[in-house]
Amino acid sequence: MPDDILTKVDRASMAVALEVRVPLLDHRVVEWVWKLPASQNARARRPKHLLRRVLARHVPDHLVERPKMGFGVPLADWLRGPLRNWAEDLMSEACLSAGDIFDVEGIRSLWTEFLSGDSERQFLIWNVLMFQAWHRRWGEAPVADTATRRVAPLLN
Structure with a gap:
């Protein structure tokens, strides 16, 4: 411990x-x-x-006498509320285009759907945001296989 x-x-x-x-x-x-x-x-x-x-x-x-219970983080509320400006910056077309990693249109579409309330894909969005924040801080990391340079969003 x-x-x-x-x-x-x-x-x-x-x-x-x-x-x-x-x-x-x-x-x-x-x-x-x-x-x-x-x-x-x-x-x-x-x-x-x-x-x-x-x-x-x-x-x-x-x-x-009750079972263990985890607790959820209100991630969707935070991303649509107090973290929205931070997320908008990282989800901007310019930021997503840096490094030629993501399918920018797909990610932007997912973000727009999420903000409109049509999607609850906050955990997928959070993964993109964490990568973007990391990438902004540490710069581009070398990629071993150029075929894997473009990562399409998991829309299905």
């Missing part, structure tokens, strides 16, 4: 001046759990048994 999740949480929280605590890694909690008999802290059929018991004292059951 020190070289993975904790590092990412630490960097993300420091970037926005947020103090983050990881209570389940408090040395007192870890020491207490290590002292418990294995039969108490590990039940194969019910992961995090002790944590669930403690949480049930303070939180309704329907919140404790």
Whole structure:
């Protein structure tokens, strides 16, 4: 965890001046759990048994007993809203033409459809935007095979 999740949480929280605590890694909690008999802290059929018991004292059951759920980023809303100017710049004909990589008409058509609400291809658009931002920052990278220089958008 020190070289993975904790590092990412630490960097993300420091970037926005947020103090983050990881209570389940408090040395007192870890020491207490290590002292418990294995039969108490590990039940194969019910992961995090002790944590669930403690949480049930303070939180309704329907919140404790539910499957893991991810969360989505409102990417479409951001691209049509606060990130639109940034995206418009990277999706401009001039920017897309640089390097002769993309089918400019296809990408512009996809972008126009997306902005009109006719398309929910925000993840494809995000991939193009990330490449464009990278390309703007680092310049053209060498391409091994000239036959792969033009990348048509995945419109189907």
